[in-house]
Amino acid sequence: MSSSENIYCYHCGRQHPSGEMRRIDTKGGKKWRCIKSIEATKKNSSQRDAFGKTVTMINKSENQARIKARLNAERLLATG
Numbered sequence: 001m002s003s004s005e006n007i008y009c010y011h012c013g014r015q016h017p018s019g020e021m022r023r024i025d026t027k028g029g030k031k032w033r034c035i036k037s038i039e040a041t042k043k044n045s046s047q048r049d050a051f052g053k054t055v056t057m058i059n060k061s062e063n064q065a066r067i068k069a070r071l072n073a074e075r076l077l078a079t080g
């Protein structure tokens with residue numbers, strides 16, 4: 001076999017050149033997966049993390065705004 005042999009990528013369901021492949025541990029044992037799909041998954045999960053953090057921050061600031069608004073209303077009622 002030459003160095004340009006193709007290896008089956010379990011993630012894509014097709015073969016890639018061996019130079020683009022990495023052997024990784026899965027629940028089902030060691031499998032070959034292409035670097036591209038590994039990087040894509042990493043990127044996706046970090047984007048998802050960033051998105052989740054942003055949503056959490058928005059939720060927090062919305063909560064704080066709501067709490068402040070309620071405190072203001074209660075203060076108005078108390079003094080009114």
Ligand SMILES: [Zn+2]
Binds near residue numbers: 011012013016
């Ligand atoms: Zn692949």
